[in-house]
Amino acid sequence: MAKTAMASLPAPVASFSTPALVVDLDVFEANVAAMATLLRGTGKTVRPHVKTHRTPELARRQLGGSAVGITCATVGEAEAMVEVGIDDVFVANEVVDPRKIGRLVALGRRARIAVAVDDPQPIATLSVEADRAGVTVDVLIDVDILLHRCGVASAQEAIALAEAIERGPGLRLRGIMGYEGRVRLSEKNRSAKIAQAYATLAGVRSALVEAGFPVEVVSSAGTSTLPEALADPVITEVQAGVYALMEPELLNLGLPFRCAVSIRGTVISRHPGRIVLDLGRRVVGMEYGPPVPIGFVASRIAISDEHATIEMADPLPPLGSQLDLAPGQIRTTFNLHDYVWVSRGGRLVDRWPISARGSSQ
Amino acid sequence: MRDPMPLITQAHDRVRSLYGPEIGRSRDDLTTPALLLDLDALRANLDIMAAGMRGVPTTLRAHVKVHKSPHIARMQIEHGAIGVGCATVWEAIVMARAGIGDVFVINEVVGAEKTRALALLAREARVKTAVDDMVQIGELSRAAVAAGSSIGVLIDVDEGMHRCGVASADEALVLARRIADAPGLEFLGLTGYEGHCSLEFDETKRHALAGEAMAFLTGVSSHLADNGYPSQIVSAAGTGTWEVTSRYPGVTEIQPGSYATMDGHHRGLDPRFGWAVTVLSSVISRRSDRIILDAGSKTVGASRGVLKDWDLETYRFDEEHSIFLADESCPLATGDKVEILCNYTPFAIGYFEAYHVMEHGKTADVWPIMPRGPESRWLLDMLERGE
Numbered sequence: 001m002a003k004t005a006m007a008s009l010p011a012p013v014a015s016f017s018t019p020a021l022v023v024d025l026d027v028f029e030a031n032v033a034a035m036a037t038l039l040r041g042t043g044k045t046v047r048p049h050v051k052t053h054r055t056p057e058l059a060r061r062q063l064g065g066s067a068v069g070i071t072c073a074t075v076g077e078a079e080a081m082v083e084v085g086i087d088d089v090f091v092a093n094e095v096v097d098p099r100k101i102g103r104l105v106a107l108g109r110r111a112r113i114a115v116a117v118d119d120p121q122p123i124a125t126l127s128v129e130a131d132r133a134g135v136t137v138d139v140l141i142d143v144d145i146l147l148h149r150c151g152v153a154s155a156q157e158a159i160a161l162a163e164a165i166e167r168g169p170g171l172r173l174r175g176i177m178g179y180e181g182r183v184r185l186s187e188k189n190r191s192a193k194i195a196q197a198y199a200t201l202a203g204v205r206s207a208l209v210e211a212g213f214p215v216e217v218v219s220s221a222g223t224s225t226l227p228e229a230l231a232d233p234v235i236t237e238v239q240a241g242v243y244a245l246m247e248p249e250l251l252n253l254g255l256p257f258r259c260a261v262s263i264r265g266t267v268i269s270r271h272p273g274r275i276v277l278d279l280g281r282r283v284v285g286m287e288y289g290p291p292v293p294i295g296f297v298a299s300r301i302a303i304s305d306e307h308a309t310i311e312m313a314d315p316l317p318p319l320g321s322q323l324d325l326a327p328g329q330i331r332t333t334f335n336l337h338d339y340v341w342v343s344r345g346g347r348l349v350d351r352w353p354i355s356a357r358g359s360s361q
Numbered sequence: 362m363r364d365p366m367p368l369i370t371q372a373h374d375r376v377r378s379l380y381g382p383e384i385g386r387s388r389d390d391l392t393t394p395a396l397l398l399d400l401d402a403l404r405a406n407l408d409i410m411a412a413g414m415r416g417v418p419t420t421l422r423a424h425v426k427v428h429k430s431p432h433i434a435r436m437q438i439e440h441g442a443i444g445v446g447c448a449t450v451w452e453a454i455v456m457a458r459a460g461i462g463d464v465f466v467i468n469e470v471v472g473a474e475k476t477r478a479l480a481l482l483a484r485e486a487r488v489k490t491a492v493d494d495m496v497q498i499g500e501l502s503r504a505a506v507a508a509g510s511s512i513g514v515l516i517d518v519d520e521g522m523h524r525c526g527v528a529s530a531d532e533a534l535v536l537a538r539r540i541a542d543a544p545g546l547e548f549l550g551l552t553g554y555e556g557h558c559s560l561e562f563d564e565t566k567r568h569a570l571a572g573e574a575m576a577f578l579t580g581v582s583s584h585l586a587d588n589g590y591p592s593q594i595v596s597a598a599g600t601g602t603w604e605v606t607s608r609y610p611g612v613t614e615i616q617p618g619s620y621a622t623m624d625g626h627h628r629g630l631d632p633r634f635g636w637a638v639t640v641l642s643s644v645i646s647r648r649s650d651r652i653i654l655d656a657g658s659k660t661v662g663a664s665r666g667v668l669k670d671w672d673l674e675t676y677r678f679d680e681e682h683s684i685f686l687a688d689e690s691c692p693l694a695t696g697d698k699v700e701i702l703c704n705y706t707p708f709a710i711g712y713f714e715a716y717h718v719m720e721h722g723k724t725a726d727v728w729p730i731m732p733r734g735p736e737s738r739w740l741l742d743m744l745e746r747g748e
Contacts, residue, residue: 269525
C-alpha cells in the first residue's frame with residue numbers, strides 16, 4: 001500500500017489538486033546547510049544555479065554566509081530574481097541578442113550583474129549599452145573545458161577577449177568560467193575527464209594572469225563534480241544548483257544531499273496488476289528517465305502525455321488515492337509548473353510561484 | 362458591447378502586452394527562443410482533414426491537448442470539427458469559454474475539485490467525459506446532482522494500449538447499466554484510443570492493428586446495444602489512424618489532434634500534414650566546428666530535434682542549448698536564426714505561454730497557450746463565482 005507522507009492539509013491550504021509538485025522544505029534547508037558545511041574552510045563559495053527551479057522563494061533561501069549571489073542561465077531568469085530583491089546575479093551563458101543585452105544592462109541599475117562571453121561581438125554591444133546606462137557589468141570569459149558547447153578553446157582566444165573587455169567602457173573583467181556538465185559516477189575515465197577539465201581552466205587562468213589580467217573569480221562545477229571542485233586549488237566558486245533539491249541519479253555520489261522534490265498524482269484508473277495516475281510527460285521532465293516511486297514498489301512505470309501507468313503488486317491503492325514520485329529531472333519538471341507546494345514537518349504549508357517558469361528568453 | 366469570451370480576451374491581452382513589440386517583426390528579428398505557428402501551414406492541415414472527412418459517415422472531434430490554444434480550436438471548429446476533445450477538465454473549461462459548445466474530457470476525471478468543475482461547466486456547455494470504474498460514476502453523479510446539471514458519459518474501452526479503459530464487453534455492460542441509472546448522468550456510448558498503433562510506422566501493419574482495435578471497440582458497442590444500451594457515440598482514433606478509423610463501420614467520430622500542429626513523430630505516420638509549429642532559436646556561439654543554439658530540452662521539450670532548412674548533424678541537446686555540427690563551409694553565424702522541428706510538439710508547448718503567429722514572414726499576432734496548468738484551480742473558482 002502506498003505511503004502518503006504529505007497527505008494532511010493544514011487549514012490555510014483549502015484544497016489540493018493533482019498533478020502537483022511538492023518541495024520538502026526541511027530537506028531543502030538541510031541540503032543548503034550541508035553545502036555550507038562542505039564549503040567551510042575551503043575558501044570557496046557557492047553561487048547557486050537557480051535554473052534548477054526558477055523559483056525566487058527557493059533562490060532567496062539558498063543565499064547567506066559566503067553565498068552572496070546566484071547563477072542564471074537566461075536574462076529572463078535574472079529579471080525574475082532581481083524582481084524579488086536578489087542583488088547579485090551571474091548569467092553563466094552567452095547573451096548575444098542586442099535587445100537581451102539591453103535588458104541585462106538595465107538590471108545593472110538594481111543589482112550587481114555578471115555575464116559570460118566567448119566572442120568579441122557581444123563584448124562590444126555590452127560595453128556600449130553599459131556605458132550608455134552608466135553601469136558596470138562584470139564579465140567572465142567562458143572556457144570550453146569539457147562540454148564542447150560554448151566557450152573559447154584556447155588561452156590565446158581568452159587573452160584576445162580579455163583585451164577587448166579591458167578596453168570596453170562599462171565592463172570589468174572579473175575572471176573566467178568553465179562548465180564541465182554532468183559527469184556521472186558511472187562515466188568512463190570520470191576522474192581523468194574532470195582533472196583534464198580543471199587543468200584546462202587552470203591553464204587559461206595562468207595565461208591571463210601572466211598577461212597581466214585580473215582573474216578574481218574562477219567559476220565552475222555542478223553538483224555531480226562537487227567533490228573534485230572543492231579539492232581543486234584554482235576554482236573559487238561553484239555554480240551548483242541541483243544540490244538543494246537533488247535528483248535520484250546523483251544519489252550514488254555519496255554527497256550529503258537528499259531528494260527534496262516529489263510530484264504527486266491521483267489514481268484515476270485501476271486494473272488487475274496496474275494503476276494509472278493523472279501525471280505524465282506534460283508535468284514531469286523525463287530526460288533522466290521516469291520518476292521514481294516514493295513509498296511504494298512498482299514493477300514497471302510507463303509515462304505518456306497525461307498518464308503514468310504503473311504495474312504493481314496487490315493490494316492496489318484505491319481509486320482517488322494519491323501517490324508520490326521523485327522526478328528524475330528536476331529542472332525541466334519545475335519549468336512545467338506554475339507553483340510548487342511547500343511541505344514542512346510532513347504538512348503542506350504553502351504554495352510558491354515558479355515565477356521564472358518559461359523564462360527561456 | 363459585452364465581450365462574449367472575456368477569459369480568452371484577458372489571456373490574449375496578457376500575452377499581447379508581454380510580447381507586443383514582437384508583433385509586426387519579421388522572423389529574423391524576433392527574440393528567441395520563440396514558438397512559431399505558421400498560419401498558412403495550419404490552415405492547409407485543417408483543409409486536408411476537412412477534405413478527408415467529406416462524405417465519411419463519422420464526424421471530427423479535434424483533440425486540443427496537443428496545442429492548448431483556444432484560437433486554434435476555433436479554427437478547427439470552422440473547419441468542420443463538431444467539438445473538441447480534452448485531456449483535462451481545465452482544458453474543457455477554457456474551450457467552453459472560447460465558445461465551443463461540445464467539450465469531451467476524453468479521460469478519467471477523479472477528485473472532488475475536478476468533478477465539481479466538470480459538473481459546473483455542464484450548466485453552460487454539452488460536457489462529456491470517460492469512465493472505466495464504478496467509483497467515477499458515483500462521484501460524477503453526485504457532482505452533477507449537486508450542480509443541477511447533466512454530464513454525458515462514455516465508457517472508456519482499452520483497445521490494446523493497456524492504460525485506462527475496460528478490458529471486456531461484460532465490464533462495459535456493468536458500467537453502462539450503472540450510468541443509465543445514475544441521476545445527473547447520460548449514457549452516450551464508448552470511447553477508445555488506439556495509441557499503441559501510433560508507435561507502428563509501417564502503414565499496413567498499423568492499419569491492421571487499428572482494424573483489430575476497432576473490431577474490439579465496435580464489438581463492445583454491439584454487445585451493449587444487444588442488451589438495451591445502444592451507443593449514440595463511438596469515438597476513437599488519433600492522427601496516426603484517423604483515416605482508417607473514420608471509415609470503420611460502427612465508429613461515429615474520430616478524435617485526432619496532432620494533424621493541426623504536426624511534428625516529426627506524426628509526420629512519420631502521415632506526411633500529408635505539414636509542419637505548422639517550430640521553435641525559433643538563435644546561434645549564440647559559433648565555434649569552428651559547431652554552432653550553439655539558445656534552445657534545448659527546456660524549450661523543445663525533448664533531447665532531439667532537427668533543423669528546418671539546414672542539414673546539420675545534432676551533436677547534443679542540453680537544457681538551454683542545442684549543438685549542431687557545422688564546419689566553416691556553413692554560413693551560419695552568431696545571431697542568425699534557425700527553426701527547430703520538434704519530434705513531438707506537445708512537449709514543446711508546455712514550455713511556452715504563447716505562439717508567435719506567423720503570416721507572410723511576419724508576426725501577425727501572439728496567441729495564448731492555455732491552460733498551462735497543471736494547477737488550474739482558479740478556473741474552478743471562476744465557475745463557482747458564476748462568472
